[in-house]
Amino acid sequence: MTSLPAIETFGLTKRYAKSRHLALNNLNLAVRSGEIYGFLGPNGAGKTTTIRLLMNFIQPTTGHATILNQDVVRQSIDIHGHIGYLPGEIALYSKMTGNQLFDYLAGLQPVKSTQYLRGLISRFQPDTKKKINELSKGNRQKLGIIQAFMHQPDVLILDEPTSGLDPLMQEVFYELVRETKARGGTIFVSSHNLTEVQKMCDRVGFVRGGKLIAEQDINDLSQSTIQTYDIAFAGEAPISKLKQLNHIKVISNTPHHVTVTVRGELKNLLSLLGRCDVVSIEHRDINLEDEFLKFYKGDKER
Amino acid sequence: MMPIVRWTLWQRRWSLLWWCLGVACLIILTISLYPAFHDQNALNQQLSQLPQAAKSLFSDTGDFFSPQGYLSSQVFYLTLPLLLSVLTIGMGSSLIAREEDDGTLELLLSRSISRGRLLVAKAFSGLIILIIVGAVVVISSVLTAKFAHINIPLLNIAVASLLTINLALLFGSIAMTVTMFGRSARIASIGFTALIAFGGYIVASLAGVARWLVWPAKFSPYHYFSPGDALYGHFGWQNPAGMLAASLILMFIAWLAFRRRDLRG
Numbered sequence: 001m002t003s004l005p006a007i008e009t010f011g012l013t014k015r016y017a018k019s020r021h022l023a024l025n026n027l028n029l030a031v032r033s034g035e036i037y038g039f040l041g042p043n044g045a046g047k048t049t050t051i052r053l054l055m056n057f058i059q060p061t062t063g064h065a066t067i068l069n070q071d072v073v074r075q076s077i078d079i080h081g082h083i084g085y086l087p088g089e090i091a092l093y094s095k096m097t098g099n100q101l102f103d104y105l106a107g108l109q110p111v112k113s114t115q116y117l118r119g120l121i122s123r124f125q126p127d128t129k130k131k132i133n134e135l136s137k138g139n140r141q142k143l144g145i146i147q148a149f150m151h152q153p154d155v156l157i158l159d160e161p162t163s164g165l166d167p168l169m170q171e172v173f174y175e176l177v178r179e180t181k182a183r184g185g186t187i188f189v190s191s192h193n194l195t196e197v198q199k200m201c202d203r204v205g206f207v208r209g210g211k212l213i214a215e216q217d218i219n220d221l222s223q224s225t226i227q228t229y230d231i232a233f234a235g236e237a238p239i240s241k242l243k244q245l246n247h248i249k250v251i252s253n254t255p256h257h258v259t260v261t262v263r264g265e266l267k268n269l270l271s272l273l274g275r276c277d278v279v280s281i282e283h284r285d286i287n288l289e290d291e292f293l294k295f296y297k298g299d300k301e302r
Numbered sequence: 303m304m305p306i307v308r309w310t311l312w313q314r315r316w317s318l319l320w321w322c323l324g325v326a327c328l329i330i331l332t333i334s335l336y337p338a339f340h341d342q343n344a345l346n347q348q349l350s351q352l353p354q355a356a357k358s359l360f361s362d363t364g365d366f367f368s369p370q371g372y373l374s375s376q377v378f379y380l381t382l383p384l385l386l387s388v389l390t391i392g393m394g395s396s397l398i399a400r401e402e403d404d405g406t407l408e409l410l411l412s413r414s415i416s417r418g419r420l421l422v423a424k425a426f427s428g429l430i431i432l433i434i435v436g437a438v439v440v441i442s443s444v445l446t447a448k449f450a451h452i453n454i455p456l457l458n459i460a461v462a463s464l465l466t467i468n469l470a471l472l473f474g475s476i477a478m479t480v481t482m483f484g485r486s487a488r489i490a491s492i493g494f495t496a497l498i499a500f501g502g503y504i505v506a507s508l509a510g511v512a513r514w515l516v517w518p519a520k521f522s523p524y525h526y527f528s529p530g531d532a533l534y535g536h537f538g539w540q541n542p543a544g545m546l547a548a549s550l551i552l553m554f555i556a557w558l559a560f561r562r563r564d565l566r567g
Contacts, residue, residue, distance in 0.1 A: 016564075048567065057408055058564040077416050085412035091405025095313070107305030109413040147409070 004069075006155055006186035007031040007054065011063035014049050014210075023049040025210040026063070031188055031203075036181055038201035038218070039190040046210040047190040048088055051159050054188070055085055067155055081109065084151065088159035088190070090144035098128030098135075098143050102150060111151050120146045123172050137164040145173060149180070156180065156187045162196060174199055227262045228284040229269075234277035241272055303423040306410070310397065310427035321389055321435050326442040328385070332376045333446040339367060369452045370533040373443075378462045378529035380503075382439065383469050390432060390474025391495045397424040399481040399488040402566055417561045421482075425553060428474060436467040454533055461537055462529040468542050469527050473499050475549040475556075482559040484566075498523070523548075 012027040024046040031037040041047050052058045054065055056076035065072045067079045092101060102117060111117050121128060126142035127135060135143070141164040148156060162170045177187060177200050191197050197204055198218060205215040228251070231237070237258045242250050245268045251259040256279075262269055273281070311318075365371035398421065401407040410420060440463040444456045473495055480491035502522030509519035519525045526541035 052565075052567060055408070055412060057411065057567070059562055077414050080412060081414040083412065085408075087405070087408055089405070091409065093309075093406055094404075104305055104309055105409075105413065108410065108415060 004033050005030040005066075006033040006035070007037075007065070007067050007188055009050070009054075009063065009065040012050070012053060012060055012065050013062045014046075014053060014058065015061045022061075022210045024053065027207075027210075027212055029205055029212060029215070031186060033186050034181060034184050035203060036177065036187045036189065036201045038197035038204035039188060039207065040192070040194065040197060040204055041190075041207035042192070045207045047207060048159060049210075050207070051087075051157055051188075051190060054157055055080075055083070082154045084148035084153035084156040084158075086144050086148040086156075086158045086161055088163070090140055092132045092140060092143060094131065094133035096132055097130060098126050098132065098146075101132065101143060101147065102128070105147055105150070109151050113152070116152060117146070117150045120149055120176075123176070124169060138166060138169065141165055142169065145176075149176065154185055156185060156189075158187065158189045160191060161189060162191075162193075170196075227266075228259065229262065230257070230259050230280075230282040230284065231273065232257050232279040232281075234279050238272065238276055242269075245269060245272065303415075303419055303426075306415075306420065306423040307427045307430070310424065311430060314427075314431060318431055318434060321431075322438045325382075325385060325435055326438050328381065329377060329439065329442040330446045332381070333373065333443065333452065334450050336369070336372050336450050336452055339372065369454050370530060373447070373452065373454065373459070373462070373533055374530035377443070378466055378533070382463075382466050383503075383527070384500075386432070386435065386439075386466060386470035387473045387495075387499045389435060390428070390470045391477045391492060391499065393428040393431060394474040394477030394479075394495070395481050395488050395491040397428050397478065398560075399491070403488065407565060411565070418557050421553070421557055421560055425478065428478070429471070432467060432471060432474065436463065439463045439467065455535065458533050458535050458537075462532040465527060465529050465532055465542055468545050469523055472523050472545050472549050472552075475552040479552045479556040479559070482556040482563070484559075484563050 008030045009027045012024060013022060014024040015022050027046070027050060029037075039047050039050065049058070053060055054067065054072055056072050056079075059073065068082055070079050072079060093104075096104065098121075102121075106117070124142040124146060126139045126146065128143075132140060132143065141162075145161060148158065162173055165173060177189075180187060187200075189197070189200065201218050203215065203217055205212050207213065233256050236255055237253055239250060239253050239258060242248060242258060242260060247263040247265070248269055249261045251261055253259070260269070398407065401410065411417065440460050443459050443463050447454060447459050448456065476498060477491045477495040480494050481487045503524045505515050506519045506522040506524035506527075509515040509525070523545060526545060528541070531537060
């Protein structure tokens with residue numbers, strides 16, 4: 001069954017004043033209701049511009065967009081009652097405490113359940129009694145996440161949501177995202193991090209130079225993405241066995257160390273490593289744009 | 303809207319307190335010195351020999367030692383409008399622009415609040431601050447005049463205070479409107495409004511002695527500001543009503559400019 005779009009853009013284009021280049025060029029996308037959509041791309045690609053257009057902070061040069069079938073410019077006030085927003089670099093009132101911030105925002109937009117808000121605070125455990133200017137970036141990010149989710153919005157627009165969070169809190173965040181999806185919420189999330197997007201999203205779009213250059217179901221992308229691992233062994237590295245495995249390529253090796261790339265599932269690699277005396281495994285960060293473009297190129301060729 | 307008003311007032315509570323104290327001290331000190339000045343005939347004669355241009359810079363009444371002349375020259379024509387304009391220009395250029403500079407404006411506008419309502423909430427907060435400081439002006443002027451035995455009806459002093467507050471409100475409205483036009487507008491609004499306020503004061507003050515300034519003086523709010531007349535009881539509603547209308551029109555222009563412009567990211 002195909003769900004109705006929760007977010008739609010129609011030829012959305014933005015040229016900033018005094019700029020010769022288009023920050024966003026004829027963007028057409030549709031995010032289905034209940035979907036988690038990852039919006040990927042390098043810095044300056046147009047991700048934040050798209051988000052700020054959806055939030056009606058900036059005006060489109062041409063084109064338009066709707067959220068829950070309402071125009072983001074003409075009906076922005078109605079729409080904002082259903083949106084949770086987390087900007088890329090969260091700016092909060094430095095002289096407020098976390099508790100004062102939540103009271104203030106709840107005064108502007110009442111929360112449906114104070115119990116839900118208390119639940120969010122207890123899960124993320126930010127220091128809500130200290131002034132915000134005394135908090136670490138991670139704690140400020142937690143406050144940012146809580147303020148975006150606190151009124152249980154139907155649509156969440158999140159720009160780099162896990163920036164500054166430690167791995168434990170990232171997991172808490174992913175869990176919250178899954179719960180939001182389970183109750184029918186739609187999430188539009190921008191990120192640099194393909195691994196994170198793979199964990200969270202149903203579908204991803206890749207934007208570069210202001211243009212949406214590809215969209216893909218996350219399962220297809222995961223199966224095609226090449227991951228690189230550095231593996232150290234206590235004994236001799238099983239080079240020949242590794243070379244025999246499907247979808248695994250040995251890039252370099254020494255007697256006790258090997259670097260391999262894996263396309264798709266890790267099952268075969270992990271099964272072999274389970275029988276060896278492994279000292280460490282390190283996952284190398286992947287170049288998001290290269291990987292995505294590699295995938296996209298392959299898809300085109302198919 | 304009320305949470306924004308409450309928070310804005312809370313943020314500015316200490317500066318408001320200092321403004322109230324400062325303005326009250328200035329008025330009490332200046333007016334209470336009148337008995338020491340008004341019998342100084344020698345000084346009065348020297349000041350009366352000043353060129354008309356110099357006299358018109360400090361007073362709209364032309365005299366300095368009558369009760370009305372003293373209050374106008376020492377409080378209501380120059381010092382108080384100058385002080386209150388600093389307050390309102392500062393507020394007009396920062397109430398929304400500072401939130402935009404700090405990035406917290408996006409946090410507010412991501413909620414179900416229209417830009418118009420935000421503008422009204424911020425302007426209302428500024429107005430409350432001006433009313434509080436204005437109330438201190440009225441109360442301290444009237445009470446000190448009474449204790450200093452200045453023989454002017456207290457109503458006239460209150461009216462002169464209100465005219466001054468009205469003038470400062472206009473300058474605040476100009477500053478707020480300019481900030482609504484976007485990038486770098488905060489600094490521009492301070493400069494532009496200060497130019498209108500202080501340049502306008504000089505032009506309007508000197509228009510009586512330099513004929514070529516008569517026409518440009520008509521564009522200065524000071525041309526329509528005559529606290530000395532109010533102190534003498536010659537008071538008309540047209541000019542202050544016009545100034546108030548100008549403030550409201552400026553707020554409407556501010557809304558037009560703000561409602562569809564790109565926020566700084």
